[in-house]
Amino acid sequence: MKVALIGTTGYGGIELVRILHNHPVFHIQSIHSTRGDAPIWKEYPHLFDINHQSLETINPEKIAQEADMVFFATPSGVSSQLAAQFEPYDLQVIDLSGDLRLKNQEDYVKWYKHEPAQQQLINKAVYGLTEWNREHVENAKWISNPGCYSTASLLGLAPIVKENWIVPSSVIIDAKSGTSGAGRKPTRMNMMAEMSENFKIYKVNEHQHIPEIEQQLNIWNKGMKTITFSTHLLPISRGIMATIYVQLNNEKTLHEIYDLYQQSYENSPFVRIRPLGQFPAVKEVAGSNYCDIGLHLDERTGRLTIVSVIDNLMKGAAGQAVQNANVMNGLDEKTGIDFIPMYP
Known part of the structure; x- marks a missing residue:
């Protein structure tokens, strides 16, 4: 083609x-x-x-x-x-x-x-979060590729939200991105002198991916409320880590939650659920189309922590776009993007 x-x-x-x-x-x-x-x-x-x-x-x-x-x-x-x-x-x-x-x-x-x-x-335009919208992507002519922060956040939240295992108003997302997410146009925010050995918050509760995340959460679960979403810049070129906090609405064990995530993504080759006790780092997905997810349940508070990492230029942009193109055209979704992450 x-x-x-x-x-x-x-x-x-x-x-x-x-x-x-x-x-x-x-x-x-x-x-x-x-x-x-x-x-x-x-x-x-x-x-x-x-x-x-x-x-x-x-x-x-x-x-x-x-x-x-x-x-x-x-x-x-x-x-x-x-x-x-x-x-x-x-x-x-x-x-x-x-x-x-x-x-x-x-x-x-x-x-x-x-x-x-x-x-x-x-x-x-069909929303191209393939892992959760595959049937529509397969039959689409136009695709709206999800945002980078949205991809990491939604993949991390989807199983637990769809099962209605959380308090709808409890979602807090603390997200960090490399400077390439700000684009190539030079700005004070992405200057080396400003970002080297630095770490800064920006667009506090005002990031444009907030309504995108809320829109999709409400499609999955009509009871979902507004979210708290903070974005930060890291002194690295690429990568996103979304650390997500949610309050469970009933008693679930970490093993039950882990099994839910494993089952939810068993047919999603680009989503890897890390073994319990392990948490992903951005370097471990760099240059790849993977989203790696780690889970931890604080039994004292009943609060679940979800750590979701992606490469913002791959799974958060171009890689996911090609994944969608593959699915639209009946190809194996891994075609042309089955890269092992770069390391170190």
Whole structure:
């Protein structure tokens, strides 16, 4: 299948280039950016003598004639405008931005501060958390790829929320990310002088992934309430750790909870439930599409701690996008992304 990549100069876009370079089914037909015509290796010198393609302008009609699938790796507020131009064409579309995730346009304006996408496009897009929405992904033409924090948080919460084993108002998520999650555009927040030997909280209770997480939790369990969600920047390039605290609403043993998670993800090759007493670290999933989850029950308080780690550019962005593309097209979901994590 021929694939067009739009927004290739960002970290999510260039990660798609890395993955699809060796994908056995998906072939990169063209790469596009608003920056104009230039060889991609001039933007990313590590691609010199590997990828000889040049960035092209975005011409929906030409792309539709040449490609079968389009990945949008453009920023929020951009994807919604571009995606509308592709609706008339018979293409598969996977959007890595947040523009098609929230079903309520008013929520999008409130949290993202942009004009929302057209409602018909939002309704058309299937939320691509494959592990819990596989049937819809299999039959989708348009996919809204989940956010990075949302992916780690929702995979960590799903089994216990769906079984209604927690107090609905008790969810607290303490999440940390590497600086690549802030994008490639230089800002004070991601400067080396600011982040080296530093650790900072940001967007306190205001992160745009909050309504996305709450929306999905309410789909799984209508009784779920609002969450407390804090985000922090780590002095590393990539990786997310979400440490999640929930109060159980009845007496369950840690072994019962562990068995629930094992059973929930037994057919999900990219979710690994760590043995009891072990907890994952971000380096242990770096460069891979894995989500590793560790569990601990405090018997004194009845509070469950869930530790969920992913690579924000892989399972949190490009890797999950290709996983969704695989499932959409009837391929083994591991095709082209079955990477062993990088270590050290």
